[in-house]
Amino acid sequence: MSELIVELRDATVMQETQAVLQGVSFALEKSDFAYLVGRTGSGKSSLLKTLYADLPLLVGTGTVAGFALPRLPVGKVPYLRRRLGIVFQDFQLLPDRTVAENLLFVLNATGWKGKARKQQRIADVLDRVGLSSAANRMPHRLSGGEQQRVVIARALLNEPTLLLADEPTGNLDPEVADSIMQLFTEINYAGTAILMATHNFQVIEKYPHRVLTCQDGALLDSARN
Template sequence: MSFSGEPILDIRDASIFQEANTVLSNINLQVGKGEFVYLVGRTGSGKSSLLKTLYCDLPLRMGSIKITGFQIESIKRKDVPMLRRKLGIVFQDFQLLPDRTVAENIFFVMKATGWKDRAKMKSRMQELLMKVGLGAVSTKYPHQLSGGEQQRVVIARALVNEPTLLIADEPTGNLDPEVSDGIFKTFESINNSGTAILMATHDFKLIENYPKRTITCINGQLEDSAAVTA
């Protein structure tokens, strides 16, 4: 895989662990700025463990990972929040706060990452909701939204700090195909504006309809479609 400039993600000779078990061994992967890459593999193949290692939810015990300028193997605990500000993270199960409105869910992330100016926060919140096609839901609670709408709120929340890389772990896993298609087009729009995306998915219909570089977790290794087609 060739791309200009320094990669946004550079994994070298890394092994990924889930508790005491090695799930991926001696892996190497580079993702360029502005790329869109699928991460696929069977349940238990290491997809989620790899993603959790990237945002320091799991420790990196072997090898080297540089992501958005941070060296994961030597990162200090106090710097992890700064790393996560440069990453957007979208989960399958939404993880919205049920007792807070959409606006309050987004403000919660803003406050946690250092935003203080209320007017700027409100303006950014409205801009993000418009970007994901939800301009009129700021006062609603999560239970008042459909699954697709909730996932769009999660995407908006992940974009608060203009991340250079968006990590999505099965973002359409709980959605029906039509809704999944709309969510994917939102990700494509975000990617077209310059944000790199690494998306773990089981949705092979999505991959068939929107083919892109695909990394497969298989037998403890990573297989890269770009290496096959290069």
């Protein structure tokens, strides 16, 4: 049996009081990699925020990583997010802390115990993204591509079942974007589902996967075409 990581049925995605997407139905399995595309303001970021419970799901049904989104209690949201990895375009690294301290902050916030265990986990994820030597560097001393790799390492700390990425190559030059996509491919092959919002059609062409398109208030799915 395939394992469903995401399943939405007849969902309405809200942005404040306005419905930006209606009748949204799609599912992602553990091995899936899908792109989320559409014009600015078409609902991509709002859909991602709904999946990690930053926006409530008020109409329709949905589950993410085993959590039912409708009426999800506020106290359960951190537990949902521990099952997810979230990669933002603008990095959101703490500028006054080293790379390792940024990662340690997340481990402490998500309940990890044991100094040695935490140090080992930080070493493991930095090695996975090719930044073993960067643990003691400050974020501003890193290139844009290196900072994005730190963000991906941070997203991998809790061994997520789903990686949500919002324009992860948006601020990167093509060569660096290509290296990030190779990293995402490796992460997906290792068993993590990926949903990536992007405007970069060169990336989609080079690394073809299923495409979900936000258009005219609906979500179109290339898997159904």
